[in-house]
Amino acid sequence: MRMKNKGVYSSITEVVGNTPIVRLKKIEEQYNIKTQLYAKLEYLNPFGSVKDRIAEALVEDAWKKNKYRKDTVIVEASSGNTGISIASVAARKGLKCVIVIPENTSEENKRMLELLGARMIFVSKGIQEAIRKAKEFTGLIKSAVMTRQFENKVNIRIHKKTTAKEIIKSLKDIDYFVSGVGTGGTITGVGEVLKKKKNSNTLIVAVEPWKASVLSGKQVNPHGIQGIGVGFLPAILNIKIIDYVFRAKDYEAIEYARIMAITEGIAVGLSSGAAICAGMKLGADINDASKKVLIMVPSSAERDMSTELFDNNSQSLDNLVKTDSKLEITMDKQLNEQQDLPMQIS
Structure with a gap:
């Protein structure tokens, strides 16, 4: 976690955390949203994403369990951000790193991994195949250690220890916490702390792709919102704390990321665009000046420069997003009984 006012740090990992929360006043004004909208800008971590928070903790946990040697290989399955953060930690520790990547x-993301010295193994069928391949590779190589971001509860603990505490210190009485669901570490770690806070009435909103809505019990198909919608329920995800599920369409992730850029001057990536979409529509639906909505912004637009976010030929903003306060909201009430949700979708 970042140390305040130190000035000089002994390693890049000390710079992680204490990311700012910014009120989205211009968006509130332009879209006539009475509800208070806030964004926690996790892309201001040193390697550009919320995954910087968990990387060193995952690698250190693997070290405690397996004891590194000079030939140790750190292995993870990732669509990019976690892989980049882990590759950074491995590089500083002088360890080899293999990221299995769709x-x-x-x-x-691929070029950043290459720059950090990570070896990439590519798979064609998405993150579930990447996880299987990473486990297979780890089993075959004696010196390989897998950090297991989707299963390791260290992922949750670090968000409780850092992200949640930062939020509570900066912003009192949050009514809604909006977060995309990838590994489930952020929404579970922060959500559990917010729910247990004294006199808490915070409702937790999970954001997933429309085309891969596992939490909503829908069919899983390929989608374009990298970082969320892995197509299965991660082992560390606590679905019992989720009050609402928002299903974001691919084009909404693009267009609301653009809204964030041209209105607030904050350039965010596609998973962030999906969360902004959920937060804005929720805010418009509530339309109550006393309520506060906090939106997690996991990564920046720079990670998505080769995607449709930067495609000038994609549909125009005017065709896709109405610039008035009548923003439709598609929120599914989340059932808290685990048996009501599919545990695995292949």
């Missing part, structure tokens, strides 16, 4: 991962 072929459709953005070129920016």
Whole structure:
């Protein structure tokens, strides 16, 4: 976690955390949203995403369990951001790193992994195949250690220890916490702390792709919102704390990321665009000046420069997003009984 006012740090990992929360006043004004909208800008971590928070903790946990040697290989399955953060930690520790990555991962993520010295193994069928391949590779290589971001509860603990505490310190009485669901670490870690806070009435809103809505019990198909919608329920995800599920369409992730850029001057990526979409529509639906909505912004637009977010030929903003306060909201009430949700979708 970042140390305040130190000035000089002994390693890049000390710079992680204490990201700012910014009120989205211009969006509130332009779209006539009475509800208070806030964004926690996680892309201001040193390697550009919320995954910087968990990387060192995952690698250190693997070290405690397996004891590194000079030939140790750190292995993870990732669509980009976690892989980049882990590759950074491995590089600083002088460890080899292998990231198993879906072929459709953005070129920016691939190039960053290459720059950090990570070896990439590509798979064609998405993150579930990447996880299987990473486990297979780890089993075959004696010196390989897998950090297991989708299963390791260290992922949750670090968000409780850092992200949740930062939020509570900066913003009192949050009514809605909006977060995309990838590994489930952020929404579970922060959500559990917010729910247990004294006199808490915070409602937790999970954001997933329309085309891969596992939490909503829908069929899983390929989608374009990297970082969320992995197509299965991660082992560390606590679905019992989720009050609402928002299903974001691919084009909404693009267009609301553009809204964030041209209105607030904050350039965010596609998963962030999906969360902004959920937060804005929720805010418009509530339309109550006393209510506060906090939106997690996990990564920046720079990670998505090769995607449709930067495609000038995609549909125009005017055709896709109405610039008035009548924003439709598609929120599914989340059932808290685990048996009501599919545990695995292949």
